Amino acid sequence: MATPPTTSTSPEKPDQPAKSAEKAGQATTPENAEKPGKPDKRDSAASRKPDLSISFAGIAFKNPVIASAGTFGYGIEFEDIVTLEKLGGFVTKGLSREPMVGNPPPRLFETAAGMLNSIGLQNIGARAFIAEKLPQLAAKKNVVVICNVFGYTREDYVETIHILNDAEGIAAYELNVSCPNTHEGGMVFGTNRTMLEELVADCKSASRRPLIVKLSPNVTSIPAMAKAAENAGADAISLVNTFVGMAIDAETRKPRISNVTAGLSGPAIKPIALRMVYEAAHTVEIPVIGIGGISTAADVVEFMLAGAAAIQVGTANFWDPVASEKIVDALQRWCVEHRVKKITDLIGALET
Numbered sequence: 001m002a003t004p005p006t007t008s009t010s011p012e013k014p015d016q017p018a019k020s021a022e023k024a025g026q027a028t029t030p031e032n033a034e035k036p037g038k039p040d041k042r043d044s045a046a047s048r049k050p051d052l053s054i055s056f057a058g059i060a061f062k063n064p065v066i067a068s069a070g071t072f073g074y075g076i077e078f079e080d081i082v083t084l085e086k087l088g089g090f091v092t093k094g095l096s097r098e099p100m101v102g103n104p105p106p107r108l109f110e111t112a113a114g115m116l117n118s119i120g121l122q123n124i125g126a127r128a129f130i131a132e133k134l135p136q137l138a139a140k141k142n143v144v145v146i147c148n149v150f151g152y153t154r155e156d157y158v159e160t161i162h163i164l165n166d167a168e169g170i171a172a173y174e175l176n177v178s179c180p181n182t183h184e185g186g187m188v189f190g191t192n193r194t195m196l197e198e199l200v201a202d203c204k205s206a207s208r209r210p211l212i213v214k215l216s217p218n219v220t221s222i223p224a225m226a227k228a229a230e231n232a233g234a235d236a237i238s239l240v241n242t243f244v245g246m247a248i249d250a251e252t253r254k255p256r257i258s259n260v261t262a263g264l265s266g267p268a269i270k271p272i273a274l275r276m277v278y279e280a281a282h283t284v285e286i287p288v289i290g291i292g293g294i295s296t297a298a299d300v301v302e303f304m305l306a307g308a309a310a311i312q313v314g315t316a317n318f319w320d321p322v323a324s325e326k327i328v329d330a331l332q333r334w335c336v337e338h339r340v341k342k343i344t345d346l347i348g349a350l351e352t
Contacts, residue, residue: 048336049332049336050332050335050336050340050341050342050343051341051342051343051344052064052328052331052332052335052343053343054088054309054310054343054344056235056236056287056309056310057172057210057212057235057236057287058210059089059144059171059172059210061088061089061144061310062086062087062088062142063087063088063328063331063332063343064088064300064304064308064309064310064311064331064343065087065088065300065310065311065313065324065327065328065331066087066088066089066090066091066144066146066289066310066311066312066313066324067087067089067090067091067312067313067314067317067324068091068291068312068313068314068317069091069092069093069094069148069174069176069214069312070093070094070117070119070148070314071313071314071315071317071318072090072091072092072093072317072324073092073093074092074093074124074129074133074137075090075092075133075137075143075145076133076136076137078321079136079140081321081322082321082322082324082325083325084140084143085140085141085142085143086325086328087143087144087324087325087328088144088310088328089143089144089145089146089171090143090144090145090146090324091146091147091148091174091312092129092133092145092146092147092148093121093122093123093148094121094123094148094149094150094176095123095125095126095129095147095148095149095150095160095164096121096123096125096126096149096150096151096156096160097125097126097151097156097159097160097163098125099123099124099125099128100120100121100122100123100125101120101122102119102120102121102122102123103118103119103120103122103258103259104258105258106256106257106258107119107120107257107258107259107262108257109247109256109257109262111245111247111264111266111268112268113266113267113268114264114265114266114267114268114269114293114315115264115265115266115315115318116245116246116247116256116257116262116263116264117242117262117263117265118257118258118259118261118262118263120259121150121176121179126149126160126163126164127163129147129164130163130164130166130167134167134168134169134170137169138168138169144171145169145170145171146170146171146172146173146174146212147164147170147172147173147174148173148174148175148176148214149161149164149173149174149175149176149203150175150176150179151179152179152180152181152182153181153182153183154181154183154198154199154202157175157199157202157203158202158203158206161173161203161206161207162206165206165207165208165209170209171209171210172209172210172211172212172235173203173207173209173210173211173212174212174213174214174238175199175200175203175211175212175213175214176214176241177189177190177196177199177200177213177214177215177216178190178214178216178218178241178242181195188216188218190215190216190218190219190225190241191216191218191219191225193224193225193228196213196225196228196229196232197228197229197231197232198232199232200213200228200229200232200233200234201232201233204232204233204234205233210235210236211233211234211235211236212234212235212236212237212238212289213229213234213236213237213238214237214238214239214241214291215229215237215238215239215240215241215280216240216241217239217240217241217242217243217269217272217273217276218243218244222239222240222276222279222280223279223280223282223283226239226279226280226283226284226288227283227284229284230284230285230286234286235286235287236286236287236288236289236309237280237284237286237287237288237289238288238289238290238291238312239273239276239277239280239288239289239290239291239292240269240272240273240276240277240291240292241263241291242262242263242264242265242269243263243264243265243269243272244261244262244263244264245261245262245263245264246260246261246262247262265292265293265314265315266293266314266315266316267293267295267315268293269292269293270292270293270294270299272292273290273291273292273293274290274292274302274303274306276292277290277292277303277306277307277308278306278307278350280307281306281307281308281348282307287309287310288307288308288309289308289309289310289311289312290303290304290306290308290310290311290312291311291312291314292314293315294311294312294313294314294316294327295313295315295316295323295327296327296330297327297330297331297333297334298334299311300327300331301331301334301346304343304346304347304348304349305346305347305348305349305350306348306350307347307348307350308347309344309347313327331343
């Protein structure tokens with residue numbers, strides 16, 4: 001497992017060239033002394049450093065790279081290997097009104113270009129998150145924490161938000177609308193425009209924080225669902241959640257996942273996710289957060305060119321727990337190499 005990057009030392013002060021040379025074991029001579037009027041290479045490097053910061057829904061992010069819900073625990077579990085402060089932010093795993101044990105195993109299966117998962121939204125519950133995890137996160141400085149929220153009735157969502165409203169240190173909520181509505185025969189909230197609008201409106205009324213709606217890709221029209229979320233009061237949308245899939249063991253003739261079907265994520269879904277982000281971004285006025293198979297800096301750029309204001313890294317965190325942090329570094333290098341001074345210049349800049 002990769003280790004966190006070491007902290008670099010501060011540069012010498014410009015007015016101490018002699019001391020700097022002495023420390024390096026050199027005598028200060030006309031050849032190595034800094035010449036008046038000659039640009040300091042360190043200043044040149046600093047001027048080339050791109051501005052990766054973004055801001056939307058009243059939230060300032062250091063960069064557009066956010067670790068996705070369900071792939072990054074509650075954030076604090078990664079503090080020994082990931083510099084949390086270096087990320088744009090992270091989304092907690094889904095939180096519900098009461099704790100949930102999730103589905104029985106097997107509930108993960110690696111596919112040719114991704115992963116199937118049916119964890120079942122296992123979590124400790126909103127109250128335990130506030131009591132056990134949030135105080136540890138509060139000790140971190142400049143970390144953007146977004147809480148993913150879900151439920152099986154509109155009342156579940158609203159009550160969970162009410163619980164979280166009283167806690168400090170949360171920047172926003174992300175609604176997982178890919179859950180079955182038990183009051184409507186199990187129909188998934190995010191696949192019915194009316195149910196989605198009612199849910200988002202209720203949650204927006206209950207929330208004291210910006211509301212991001214995470215859309216399901218398992219619909220006939222992403223633009224229609226994106227517009228429904230916007231009309232109901234969403235401050236931003238994120239997409240896509242996982243695609244419904246399954247895997248079968250030909251030898252045993254049994255499903256690879258105990259729940260039979262599961263959510264497909266990873267590089268396999270990237271081209272479809274990219275298309276959906278493009279469609280959504282050209283439909284709504286609110287910010288769009290792109291999700292789906294992102295594992296490189298080039299992937300980030302592609303989603304931003306398609307119209308995403310930020311992105312989330314998900315499945316990549318499973319095969320490399322420090323993937324999100326590495327992508328931040330790689331994105332900075334990409335911008336330097338391509339002479340991109342401000343990352344926001346890439347948003348929606350696709351040339352067709």
